[in-house]
Amino acid sequence: MTGGKRIMGLPSIRRMPMYYRLLARELEAGRTQISSAYIAEALGMEPIVVRKDFTLFGIIGKPKIGYETEEALQVIDSLMNSRDSNEAFLVGVGNLGQALLSYRGFEHMGLDLIAGFDVDSDIVGRRIQGREIFALVELPRLAKRLHVKTGILCVPEEAAQDCADAMVDAGIEGIWNFAPVRLQVPDYVVVQNEDLAEGLAILIVKLNQSKREGIQRTN
Amino acid sequence: MTGGKRIMGLPSIRRMPMYYRLLARELEAGRTQISSAYIAEALGMEPIVVRKDFTLFGIIGKPKIGYETEEALQVIDSLMNSRDSNEAFLVGVGNLGQALLSYRGFEHMGLDLIAGFDVDSDIVGRRIQGREIFALVELPRLAKRLHVKTGILCVPEEAAQDCADAMVDAGIEGIWNFAPVRLQVPDYVVVQNEDLAEGLAILIVKLNQSKREGIQRTN
């Protein structure tokens, strides 16, 4: 590991988007103050986890009142936006890539997908949700010119490492990797691996357990 | 919670697909025996974690040798396949739904996506990767007739709860939920929530930290 001790735990970070969405919705609905109990109830969690997370995030509440919804929202927003920009390129405009390009809900999380890249000449030149799709060979030039530092990688397994290399060469420093491959990158590059199969594995194992219990119960 | 203590920890379950893919690849390549050190190296983790997981999975190795690749593969496969079947319906054939329908890589994980459902008449009747897309109203009838118990939910936020209700009515007992909504379901229904924004949040926070360190380093 490249060092750099974690300021807050990964579980807390994972919960940020969930908090964000709830707070935004509640503020919209006119709830200017909100308690940990209310948040926990809405999100199916324990109030104490909310309070611990918020303390960690630097959100300060008031006894008897709770938290200022807007302030909490802004703090979480700033934690997810504090870099100069979160402009990103998406590499690999297949089904998943298109889905990510079309997904509204990353924008308010600080991600600004400005273009897609692919090798498939059928798709190069098209626009998806207003974002132009360029040939992969254009990546270095455009990344450098636009100073884009973040890339989303959703190419097939076989192409992943080559694409990652190209991205790194182009100056990309953060890769959100959807290919089931452990990418080899320089130390300064941050990689976040996303493995859709993980969630599926959990569902299946849970179902197996639940079924086994069911059998025991009816025996 | 519905009770039912976990047999093995969630982190170990999450690592199963990763092990599975590596073992399949190595077996393919002719490596019939494999050590925890080798696996760890290939996956960027610690050997001791591999050994602990394998012990948990019930995979037994031999000193000086390691594990039988094929046996390990089969054990993990059986853990992810042991129900009667993992046939599933996909509800919401938008961009993400289409991506999931097209994704090869769930099949060998025990998931058999047999059909899609949507309300959009433009897409109903089409076929995606050989799977027919039906109108959502057909879900109860088909789920009951085919005894499908698993559903993948990738509809927009607003529609998620209604669709979940319909799925539960139709006899679905396991929902892989991609909508950023806490679904209200009966106790016996297992829900696995997938929040793509989580990974993004982690990437962004890591980048922020990495950048902050970078600034400190160059000062």
Place this chain on the structure above:
DNA sequence: TCTATATCGATATATTAATATCGATATAGA
């Protein structure tokens, strides 16, 4: 056959995360 060694797996420890307890405090209402 015997010895050296790679590797597992059991036990112990450390780290991280979740949960519980409870005093402090800001507001609402008497």
Place this chain on the structure above:
DNA sequence: TCTATATCGATATTAATATATCGATATAGA
């Protein structure tokens, strides 16, 4: 003004997870 109470946040405890240590053992090679 005073009191009751909801709620935070600090501290303590417990549980889960990751990591370390080391003895046991199966094989390779002398």
